[in-house]
Amino acid sequence: MSWDFDIGNQTIWSPSKNIGQYFLSNVKELELIVDEPSGLIEVMSDTVDIDVAKLCHFVAALSSPSKMKNETLRLLSEGCLIVLFAMAIHANPGNRELLGQQSDDCVNKAITFASQQFECLPNTTS
Numbered sequence: 001m002s003w004d005f006d007i008g009n010q011t012i013w014s015p016s017k018n019i020g021q022y023f024l025s026n027v028k029e030l031e032l033i034v035d036e037p038s039g040l041i042e043v044m045s046d047t048v049d050i051d052v053a054k055l056c057h058f059v060a061a062l063s064s065p066s067k068m069k070n071e072t073l074r075l076l077s078e079g080c081l082i083v084l085f086a087m088a089i090h091a092n093p094g095n096r097e098l099l100g101q102q103s104d105d106c107v108n109k110a111i112t113f114a115s116q117q118f119e120c121l122p123n124t125t126s
Contacts, residue, residue, distance in 0.1 A: 004047045005040070007091055012118045017046070024048070026080040033073070034061040038084070052091045059088040078106070085110035090118050 003020025005013040015023065027038045039054025061067050062081060068074055074081075089110055 001046065005050060005087070006047065007050045007052060010119070012050075012087070012090060015117075020046075020048075023080060023083060026077065027084070030062065030077060030080065030084075031058070034058070034064075034067045036061045050087060050091070052088075055084070056088050056092065059084055082106060082109045082113055086114035086118065090114045 001017040002014045003017060003024075004011045005015075005020075024040065024042070027040055031038050036058050037054055038058045039051035039056075041049045041051060043049050062084065068077075085106065089107075
C-alpha cells in the first residue's frame with residue numbers, strides 16, 4: 001500500500017503508507033506553526049491532491065525567517081521541508097524565488113529528491 005500525491009490527474013509521488021502518513025503528520029504540524037494551509041488535501045484514505053498555488057504560498061511562509069526562526073524546529077523539520085520544497089520546485093520548474101532565503105544545500109537536496117522520487121509532469125520538465 002502507498003499514498004498517491006497528485007497534481008491534477010498526474011500522480012507525482014507514491015511513498016509507502018508509513019512514509020506518507022509520517023510526512024502528512026509533519027505537514028499538519030507545520031500548518032499549525034505557520035498558520036497557513038499547506039495545499040495538500042487528503043481526498044481519500046490514500047490520495048492527496050496538491051493545490052499548487054496553496055503549496056507555493058505555504059512554502060513561502062516556511063521560507064520566512066520570521067515564521068521558522070527557531071533553529072531546533074528547522075532541524076527537526078528539515079526532511080519534511082525538503083520534500084515540500086521539492087514538490088513546489090517540481091510543480092514550478094525554474095521558480096527559485098519560491099524558496100526565498102533557503103540555503104543552496106536545502107535547495108539542492110530538494111532538487112535531487114524531486115529528480116529521484118517524483119514522476120515527470122507533462123510539459124513541466126526541463
